[in-house]
Amino acid sequence: MTQSNTDPAAEAALLKAYAAGDTDAARSLATAYTPLVFAHAFRMLNDRAEAEDVAQDAMLRLWRQAPGWDAQGGASVRTWLYRVTANLCIDRLRKTRPDGLPEELEVADDRPGVEAQMQAKARHMALEDALMQLPDRQRQAVVLRHIEGLGNTEIAQIMDIGPRAVESLTARGKRALSAILSGQRRDLGYIDDTVETSL
Incomplete structure (x- = not known):
């Protein structure tokens, strides 16, 4: 079972096996989905500890x-x-809104030159900060479509809206990100007129 091509019948069989006490089934589900859930929560919250809590809560709800x-x-x-x-993240965001720049983010392990590393990190932090300024639903749509790589049909199911509404939210979110980041173009090393947001 892969994340990009899930089989609902296979998933149901694993869940049924888990419910019957099969620890291997639980391990397979946890291995497949815990990293995905954590990554999505981190992109929504921009806080590692909060994302870990959300991932644990989401998996407990699945069990x-x-x-x-x-x-x-x-x-x-x-x-x-x-x-x-997404719902757990939105609940947390509504209780306490983060403000200011995100905390220190990890640098990728492939070790480009120091200057390239610093520029890539600055761009990543700017994007994370800009994402946190979007309304919850726009951020969710943009993250699911352009960072998680999901299609509009699946996003529509996740967000409980129609595919056209997904397109609208995504387009508005990208325009807002471009506007937020446009003033930082020179500082982030972008030399053309389009702010590249890695989306």
Whole structure:
């Protein structure tokens, strides 16, 4: 079972096996989905500890659903987890809004030159900061489409809206990101007229 091509029947079988006490099934599900859930939560919250809490909560909710999981219910496990994760993140964001620049972010391991590393880090931090300035639904749509790489149909299921609404949210979110980042173009090393946001 891969993340990009999930099989609802296989997922349901794993959940049923987990509910019956199969630890290998639980390990397979956790290995497949915990990193995905954590990554999505981190992109929504920009806070590692909060993202870890959300990932744990989302997976616990999946374990609770396991005995009654219905493969014919429509949503794949991945879609269901994205929806639960997004809702948990939005709940946290509504309680306490972060402000200011994000905390120190990890630098990639492939070790380009120091100057390139610093510029890439500055761009990443600027993008993360800009994402946090978007309204919740726009940020969710942009992250799911352009960072997680999901299609509009699956995003529509996750967000419980129509595909056209996904397109609208994504387009508005990208325009807002471009406007937020446009004043930083020179500082971030962009030399053309289009702010490249890595989206």
